[in-house]
Amino acid sequence: MRRPGAFTLVAESRGGDAGREGSIQPKILGFIVAETRRQTGHIITIDVLPETRRTGIGSTLLQSAEDQLRKAGATVVELETAVNNAAAIQFYKRKEYFVEKTVPGYYSNHLDALVMRKDLVAEPAKHP
16 A cells, blocks of 8 residues: 555445444445556455445445546556456456456465456546
């Protein structure tokens, strides 16, 4: 997260858990870490709490990160996901990512990774 060009976006609930002084603290529902390397964006990681998946949080985080990468000058974005992570692969394909290549033994347990890529130029940045 401290690398030059890196940023983190966090999705929080409006309500949440009671804090030490009894105040309501927002609950973190998910986050995404990304970076820009020249004209290439890279999604380092994205995670959403299991109980809040399929509610649009991951989609919103990914779209927001893509918008920020575009603003930083990225024309494409890449990410890695495990070859056996069917849910993630389907999610990214729905978001117009395609499989660029397979990297053998990418993960510490020697599991292969898919490098997935998306063209950011074709889709203009959305502004709320």
